[in-house]
Amino acid sequence: MKATATMVLFPELQSENDTIASQLLLLPQNITKNPCENDRTCNKDSVNINVVWLDSTSHSHFYRSMPKTVQILRDIKESGSLNVFSYNLMQSLKGGTYVNTVAFTSGKIFSRSYLQSKKRGIGNLFNLFQNGGYHVSMIDDLCWTWSAANCACGIPTFMGVKTQSWISEVVLGKRVTIPELWGNFSKELKLRGLNDIGASLANCEIMKANGITDPFFTGKSKVAICYNGLYQTDYLMSSLELLQSQLNRANRPHFSYLDINLGHESTGRRIQTLDVSLAKFMSFLGRQNNTLTFMFGDHGNKYGTFVQKSKESKIEMAHPVLFVLASNDVATKLGRDWMRALDINQNRLVNILDLRQTVLSLAPNVDVESFPINAKYDNHPNGLFHPISRKRSCDSMGIAPEAGKCICYQGRVLQRVSNQTGVVVLANFALGELNNKIQEQFLAANGNESSGFGNCRYLIGSWITNVQQTVSQNITITEMDIHIPAGTGAPQSEDVFSVTIQVGSNIPALSTNIKLVHHERISTYAVYDDCRDVGVDGDLCVCSATPTLQSWHIDPPTIFGYISTVINLTRYLYIYERRTPHGLNLETSCDSADKTFEVVMRITSKVNVGYSKKYPLTFKVKHGTIFFIDVFYQLNPKLNWDVKYDVDFKQL
Template sequence: MPRSYRCRRSCLSSVFLLKMAVVLLVLLACHLLLQGIQNGALETNGGLLADSDDVLMGQRAYRLFKEGGHFQKCEVPRLDPSEHPPDNVHCRRIKPLPNSCQLAHDLFLSKPPDKCEGEGPFNICQIKAKDRWHQEVHCDSKICQAGFSLGTIDPDLGILQWKEYGQAHDLQDQIKQLISVTSRNHHDFCFIRCLPAKKDENEVNTDDEREGKWSVEDRNYRDYVDLQYDFDLQDSLPKQLLILPRQFSKPKDKTLVNQTKISFNIYLLDSISHSHFFRSLPKSVHKLNRIRKVGNASVFNFHLMQSLKGRTYENLQALFAGELYNPKNPFGVQDMPPKAVQMGILLKSMKEAGYRTMWTEDLCWTWEWGIAKNMVVHSPGENQDVRWKKLKDVLRQSGIDGLNFSLASCEILKANGIRDTFHGPPVVCYNQRHHHHYTFEFLKMVQSQLNGAQQPFFHFTIANVAHEDTGRRVQTLDDDLAEYLEYLSTQDNMVTVLLADHGNAYGAFMGKTIEARIEMFHPVFLILMSKNVAKQLGPAKLRALSVNQDRLVSILDLHYTLRSLFFGSPVTVAPEHQAYAISPHGLLAPVSPNRTCDSVPRINPNVCICRDYEKAVANDSGRARIAEVIVREMNEVILDNAKAGGDRKDYRACKQLELKWFGNVKESHPKTGVTLMKMDLHFEPGRNSGNSEEVVFVVVQSEKTDFSTLIQLLSFERMTSYSQYEKCKDPEVPTKLCVCDLLS
């Protein structure tokens, strides 16, 4: 064999062996790295230091590595997946962690959404229009053989009053009277149910009733449930919620008729992120794409909406009043807000211009959450008539015509055995239809009637279907929302804003990936605009809306957009808002491509959705000392509050917080010498709490002086569920700070 050939073979073999060795070393290093991550936290400083991103994603990576798998690419969804964010924009969304989309799929989409169960739906009574001014009513006596009960809102109490009818024709006559041209008080709905069997007079009441252990609020709720007769929440007798048509006349002022005014339709879907909207509502997303392609209406999807705060109140205050809540005067979730949402700042001018205004929500106004609390008139200890008058007065002062269909929510929630929807059930139904089905039916009816009468309107609807632990219930919205979007695309003179205040703030997803934390502050935000409104705005403003889809925006921008659309001209930007680079036109003018989270309002604890705004840093011993200082401060607050309840000098039901470890540490530097640090603190949970650990997200400011470093806890938020501790906590200690043991 020639020498040169032998040399070439030897060289090739050496190169091949060298390459193989490098590959094996890389694989071994990856294996050891992933094995180390899989085994848990860095065992430094007594086990306090860990990086939760690495732990969570490393465990999954190691599992995939062993199975011969690979990371699944995960992108932030867009209406048109072929479009890509422009390169000239400073803020680019933080990349989702690898396989966080697969994790979301496993949690949310591994099985179909729940459905309404039971018999029905029952159409006890039906209304058919003969012409615009006359309707026929037919009630079926075969469905309710023992007679009927009709529930309508008592105008003096704001709750249902029931009246019995033995014959179908008597009920028909009453409904005809309700929907007659002269009727003004039917609140757009009524409830009908078949009469139940008469209650046995010898039936024994509950122990609580017999012993008089009802609280004032429980008594109010019991009285509401038991109007006319005791009604079993699980009763299977046929029932129906009937939407009632209303007649609207054209405005008497001819100038209003001759002017084409824009109607505003705001639909706020509480607690749904941009990504969760796309993954949970595919039919609605498809419908929006179809509307945009066909050209029935203009659709704008804002991909970089930064949430103000992970709570509804502050977002409502910014939307309606352009007011930013002062984080230096915080209030707890269970507390009454320090002031009412100033809705009149946006709505009073509209009322003066002849607009019809309406607030619709799926919560019961007599209970703790919703409109009464937001307007600071929730007073369960007062008589029902006083409470109702207070609410009506504050609504009128704020420029809201009424609650209308919102008042149906109390009966719907009661029929489901709940007072609110924040922790289940998986579906909220009435007569085998979802609660939101009726809301959309009502909105379509009243908006069609107002448009037909050339009556401009401002409708605000807030839906809480997504505000719950599992993240799955919102999927039940998809069919009805898609149908409603199709309807909206056919309406003239209307701007519809579909947005969320924030993403889901709790649940399994939040505990499994840091991507959920980013989604919490990245809510969905879309605008659907009628053709003639788009024509009225002109090319420059439409181009601005289009450009702003890929620029960082906030709910404060939307506030100025709505005002600019209403007035038809730029509005004055408040001095306190000028630091946020707000345009007098709102989003009808281009937002700066260089805008970052320094130029949008945020209330801490908050996560900026822009890439590289905050720098991930090591959880070293120096930051461990800061974590320990913060925990000591939190424990002092718990102890001080516990002492207020008695003479004891130690912890009572609410335990001393025991730090297991901390991680997910990020820093930013708003000014020289000042560092904002965010981290997750992980504590031991209470017994029988259902949590494997307690996670608290804290925002800490450290400021260097000539002689020392000042450390201040600015704010904190519980990332794991804590409402269960209401049952065992000390009365004086805020639930948000408490960890206690529950009875098994």
């Protein structure tokens, strides 16, 4: 296998002490012709496939940010040179690129934390096409030697655990040379079914010239990423055109995967720098035969002022862009039924697993019926090539409430909710669960002698915005943004967490029926990478210059406008009651350097309240920790509520 079908060269003009100028040249390599070119039956059913993945790009943001590309697509459709389908109801299953990438390539949905802990690479999608005689390429806009603790992105993600560890050794300055790294890396490329990575090899030099290591996040990103007067994506698109032109002349079927991360930043404007080169590439595709293109986002943008202040942004996060482009000869190959399905599904609720099944249907020598279909997500083996039911909903796709947002509220009642209602109780519950998670991760990574919080502080909620609820049968899903004062050194004044809480169950008599089903960091968190505690997830951490106070019973903080009443159980053990008109929040702490207590809490009486735990509840309170216990919330807002409890404890 060749390392790349497009040679990347950086000729330099140097003075005695420094480089004066350098240039990036993309040179074609010799691609051998299809060995069975003279056999008219060889590869006669093969369709060249383009996958254009636009990270963090919603349906609406694509149309408002890419006018030249949109116009080219309209012109191509009107000219009849390509069949262009624009999908109005693409629903994101998950909010992270890593999760969606694995879903698309493997057909499986995992949580981001699970994927990172297991360091899973991609599935076998590329291998299926390579084994069928396709030339498979992947081009992205990341440096191939880049690795970060909070992001498993681009080509390094596709390689999985081995390459990640090799890259880490280079980044951390261990004794691994670039030639050694490349030797291992190229083996992994072959193992994963990739023939080349094209101009991706130029990204490290381009990032270096821009003084950055990656294109992500406000703290490290630029308005534009350029090299010698051209945008980085100009080079990537040009290299892909060059590669595909060569492959077409050689009659080699090809599968190209292009991954662009420009949308992953807080201004919402940088993706505009892609418009000209993407429009040019779409125009190129309009002149190609035997080509099928899937251009889509994994989710909308999750960062910046628009996301923090606009309710519409929450829908956009779950509503990525999706286009399918088919040349006329491909339309003939697919047949009337499949083309009709592509047309019908433009106004049906679709997801990324539908896309995977669509692509699988085109793989040579593959029986899509033999691949397991996840019934939870309501997918057909042929994906978009089969008409999707107009009755399909988020519930039938299994994405409520775990994804947190739904663009199609069929079967549910959507209602706006005032902050003056019981949502403050739910916000307290979500905040408590997040704080417990931070503390658990810190203690697990830093040993039993540690106190509950390190640099990643105890989160104190200041206010709530963008509250909405959806009601389906006996279940109410509440979505809201929780605002936290920003940490030390952050460019923003506050950090924002989007949370989704489920209240109710299919068992109406059940009282333990509240849970945090989804949380997502809206504000950028890479700014805390340098101070973040080992073991604490980046999307949970807000760093403080001073550690979280262990003796906060002396001066408990005000949270969402309410202050706790402190109940002193012993000299070291405290209970905190934070009452609101609609419920009660309970926490506990141990103000000791070496003591641990076991606590048993019982409910002695309750009227019109729900809660999340099972009682009697037994838990341990370790020295220096602050532990969220539970919330008791008013079930019927028209009726009075009350709860009483007692506590037993002993020192361990």
